[in-house]
Amino acid sequence: MxxxxxxxxxxxxxxxxxxxxxxGRHIANSLPLPDPEISRRHAQIFPRDGSFIISDLSxxxxxxxxxxxxxxxxxxxGDEISVGSTLMLYNPPxxxxxxxxxxxxGANLWDGLPGKQQFESAEVTSxxxxxxxxxxxxxxxxxxxxxxIPYKLRSDYLRFAMTLDRYAHRGDLCRAALDFLFERIGAQxxxxxxxxxxxxxxxxxxxGTPTDGDAASEFxxxxxxxxxxxxxxxxxxxxNCRKDFRYRHLANAGDDYQVNSFVAVPxxxxxxxxxFLYVDLPTGKGRYDFKGLVQAYLTGALIGKCxxxxxxxxxxxxx
Numbered sequence: 001m002x003x004x005x006x007x008x009x010x011x012x013x014x015x016x017x018x019x020x021x022x023x024g025r026h027i028a029n030s031l032p033l034p035d036p037e038i039s040r041r042h043a044q045i046f047p048r049d050g051s052f053i054i055s056d057l058s059x060x061x062x063x064x065x066x067x068x069x070x071x072x073x074x075x076x077x078g079d080e081i082s083v084g085s086t087l088m089l090y091n092p093p094x095x096x097x098x099x100x101x102x103x104x105x106g107a108n109l110w111d112g113l114p115g116k117q118q119f120e121s122a123e124v125t126s127x128x129x130x131x132x133x134x135x136x137x138x139x140x141x142x143x144x145x146x147x148x149i150p151y152k153l154r155s156d157y158l159r160f161a162m163t164l165d166r167y168a169h170r171g172d173l174c175r176a177a178l179d180f181l182f183e184r185i186g187a188q189x190x191x192x193x194x195x196x197x198x199x200x201x202x203x204x205x206x207x208g209t210p211t212d213g214d215a216a217s218e219f220x221x222x223x224x225x226x227x228x229x230x231x232x233x234x235x236x237x238x239x240n241c242r243k244d245f246r247y248r249h250l251a252n253a254g255d256d257y258q259v260n261s262f263v264a265v266p267x268x269x270x271x272x273x274x275x276f277l278y279v280d281l282p283t284g285k286g287r288y289d290f291k292g293l294v295q296a297y298l299t300g301a302l303i304g305k306c307x308x309x310x311x312x313x314x315x316x317x318x319x
Contacts, residue, residue, distance in 0.1 A: 037084030067103025
């Protein structure tokens with residue numbers, strides 16, 4: 001798997017990836033970097049012809065490869081990438097002799113870092129609906145030698161889908177979907193929320209846990225998670241917030257509810273964004289992996305299909 005050694009004043013990462021990734025300051029990027037000198041969407045790394053290419057996305061401060069400014073380049077093992085005040089090395093040698101690879105610009109950045117010794121392992125945790133749809137299609141066709149979720153779960157989702165026409169109320173449908181998902185991946189808090197026209201008014205359609213009654217009147221969700229799942233319409237998860245530089249603050253919430261792991265996935269009605277499904281686990285209560293994200297996304301897709309059918313087949317849905 002390709003990987004980047006990433007270092008700036010706030011993070012030191014060994015970041016692995018397999019597909020195209022976005023690099024920038026915004027939390028919705030595959031590699032979001034806390035660096036004020038980086039643009040919100042600074043660069044993209046994507047595969048082509050058996051290798052990876054890095055391309056500048058008209059960033060404010062530019063992209064430098066091995067000390068030279070460029071717009072686009074095929075990456076080679078050991079290449080130095082600098083964006084803003086952040087230094088990255090693409091597939092560096094295993095002996096970790098990083099300083100021997102650096103240009104003068106890279107060496108200056110490296111010398112300014114506060115003694116980074118341990119590089120924290122990290123990977124992509126946010127995905128577009130298109131990316132997940134392609135992965136799920138390969139799973140259904142058994143084209144992927146390592147299935148995302150066990151094949152036997154296909155029958156579970158099919159059986160659940162066959163029951164959805166019994167729900168004429170949006171809240172009942174969403175509650176049933178949360179119950180279904182809870183039985184498979186568990187949760188402490190769960191919610192299905194609609195975003196309203198223009199994403200200006202959120203409504204809780206179902207929330208709490210399967211043992212609760214009606215939807216809660218309030219359901220606080222971290223603003224960074226909302227930036228991803230609401231504003232950019234991407235799915236996102238964190239297997240361990242305490243070890244995740246992007247969401248570590250959720251595990252360090254003091255006396256407040258401490259999130260150990262979460263999943264948030266968008267819900268679409270045909271091609272229209274409707275809202276999202278969210279589940280989490282508190283500290284010490286387990287964690288979600290990528291398979292949990294896929295199962296949540298499939299559940300959200302079933303909700304969206306049924307709500308779309310209610311909207312077009314029965315007229316206005318009942319509250």
